[in-house]
Amino acid sequence: MNKQEYQKAVEKLNLWAYHYYVLDDPIMTDEGYDKLYHELVRYEESHPDELLANSPSQRVGDVVSEGFTKEKHLSRMWSLEDVFDAHGLEKWLQKTYRLDNSVTFYCEPKYDGASLDLLYENGELVKGITRGDGSVGELITQNVKTIRSIPLTIAHKERIEIRGEVVIFKEEFEKINKERLKKAEQLFANPRNAAAGSLRQLDPKITASRNLVFLPYGVGINSLEHKLLSDKMSYIYELGFREPPLRAITKGYDEIEAIYEQMQKERESYAMMLDGMVVKVNEISAQIDMGYTVKVPRWAVAYKFPAVEKITTLKNIILQVGRTGAVTPVAIVEPTEIEGAIIERATLHNFDEIERMDIRIGDKVIILRSGDVIPKIVKVLANERSGNEVKVERPKNCPVCGSELLQEDVLIKCQNLTCEARVVNSIIYFASKPCLNIDGLGNKIVEQLFNAELIKSVLDLFDLTMEKLLNLEGFKEKKAHNLLNAIQKAKGSELWRFINALGIEHIGEVASKMIAQAFGLEYFNAVKEELIAIDGIGDEMAESYLEFMRVNRETVQKLQVILEPVAPEKKEEAKENPFKGKTIVLTGSMSKPRPKIKEMLESLGSKVSGSVSKKTDFLIYGEDAGSKYDKAVSLGVATLTEDEMQEFLQ
Ligand code: IVH
Secondary structure, three states: OOHHHHHHHHHHHHHHHHHHHHOOOOOOOHHHHHHHHHHHHHHHHHOHHHOOOOOHHHHOOOOOOOOOOEEEOOOOOOOOOEEOOHHHHHHHHHHHHHHOOOOOEEEEEEEOOEEEEEEEEOOEEEEEEEOOOOOEEEEOHHHHHOOOOOOOEOOOOOOEEEEEEEEOOHHHHHHHHHHHHHOOOOOOOOHHHHHHHHHOOOOHHHHHHOOOEEEEEEEOOOOOOOOEHHHHHHHHHHOOOOOOOOOEEEOOHHHHHHHHHHHHHHHHHOOOOEEEEEEEEOEHHHHHHHOEOOOOEOOEEEEEOOOEEEEEEEEEEEEEEOOOOEEEEEEEEEEEEEOOEEEEEEEOOOHHHHHHHOOEEOOEEEEEEOOOOOOEEEEEOHHHOOOOOEEOOOOOEOOOOOOEEEEEOOEEEEOOOOOHHHHHHHHHHHHOOOOOOOOOOOHHHHHHHHHOOOOOOHHHHHHOOHHHHHOOOOOOHHHHHHHHHHHHHOOOOEHHHHHHHOOOOOOOHHHHHHHHHHHHHHHHHOOHHHHHOOOOOOHHHHHHHHHHHHHOHHHHHHHHHHHOOEOOOOOOOOOOOOOOOOEEEEEOEOOOOHHHHHHHHHHOOOEEEOOOOOOOOEEEEOEOOOHHHHHHHHHOOEEEEHHHHHHHHO
């Protein structure tokens, strides 16, 4: 192969891959592709300085990363407002027509996967970023390059962010789960989880093996001048991206409904999972005029498909013991497929619910799975009983430690503080995201450490050593090192994480933040009067907090010495102003995101609350203010527009 032949080979391989992965219309055999690919790799090895950026060899990520870094999106990634039926659509259309009654609508599938932002500069893919919170995501460029339907280079040379959904096709999903079943690995609950999980693998080889597919649905930063979204998208597809199985420009309600019906009928035959249809204003200038609320564009809506129900058989009810000792029943059902996901478990909430529905083992039941929620049993088909169904008794003893259970309201609880399930789950909770956020310390590892008697409580985590970990199955130096590092990183965490991690009943993330803000490192000496003086902390919470601190005094102090949590800075006293010390409620959409306005008011010494009551001093409202405004008026609370608020401040 010479230089010219090498360049030709890159072109050929890319063309074949485009036909295979984007057009679903292969023009070369796998064998033929592999043969040329190997020749190309050999040439690149001997001529590294001639390597082309769009060579297919650049898709094999061979560096395993230690973790992902955060990356800001150049423009925000928005979410979508949902409507669930024809009435919802009609209301949304009316609202939209009030803003502009001349618009048309672009309809396309709502894919069920993980959103992804691709940044191309000079025609080259330079960054792939997960959605994250919409402003900041994680940089996963290496993984993204392994996705064959994402071109490494495009003919558009100006900077552009291309946005879309990464999905796993239904067939591929089943293949992966079958293999996992064979290897006794945990099954993926649905293609969306499988896609999102595969995208965030530290080893790009795993991502590559999952055959992910990218389906674009829009652009972020761009210099395109198309007047219609439909034209903009056609241009994106021409750049080498995959088209949706159905898209259409529609005029009004009836046409939108017709496309929705068609998509819903056809979706079974589509390769990917959909959870609805997205309706977008097609005229870009109208989109710009309509703008955004705090969270979503006013010019688009997700018209969801109805949730899918299936009949299956209840095989068993198992009991799970959580960190608070609460014993919850979980239904094990005959595995059944709903919309591409294999359902084996469903929530049952509590035993009152089981009795209310009179669910018996062996019953035929209807389970419902809607979007991302855990499936639930919605109905028992009692008239299909054979007589062999078995009633389930309320348990009297803990299924894990055997000690007696007590009924507390609707919950049945294990009272044994040293119950293995409670201990293990409280350690898992301690390490979880809203607590100390210790990477790599999930269910499996905690159970393994506990079973090997390396940890009996959270304190033991800090006595783990390389030597101890290397004795465990599956732990090599790197994994052990990463875990020890992650545990060390918990030192110096924010105080609210520390308080939250203690797992005190009734004290969650929000209460932990309030306590940390109010008491700082004196959190330990708080007394009841001081606690209930905090808005949002009631009697029961205060009692629970104080009781916990009394009983666990020693452990908490030891943990504090080890972890050295950092207290938040004391807020400076605000200067005199009309809003200082006042309770304010915000409603409607405003010129800036509401959290920004809330922050500004809080810096002036106001308390911004979520609901209107007699205690509210001012309601500040923006566009489309609804029930809060009505309530404020009926209670005689002073109301101000956003502009009036600004005038007030000057
Ligand atoms: S547009 C400016 N279009 O749904 C509007 N989103 O529920 C931003 N999604 O985060 C989104 N298919 O990940 C849009 N055809 C489609 C979509 C789509 C799936 C996802 C996307 C977004 C989420 C919002």
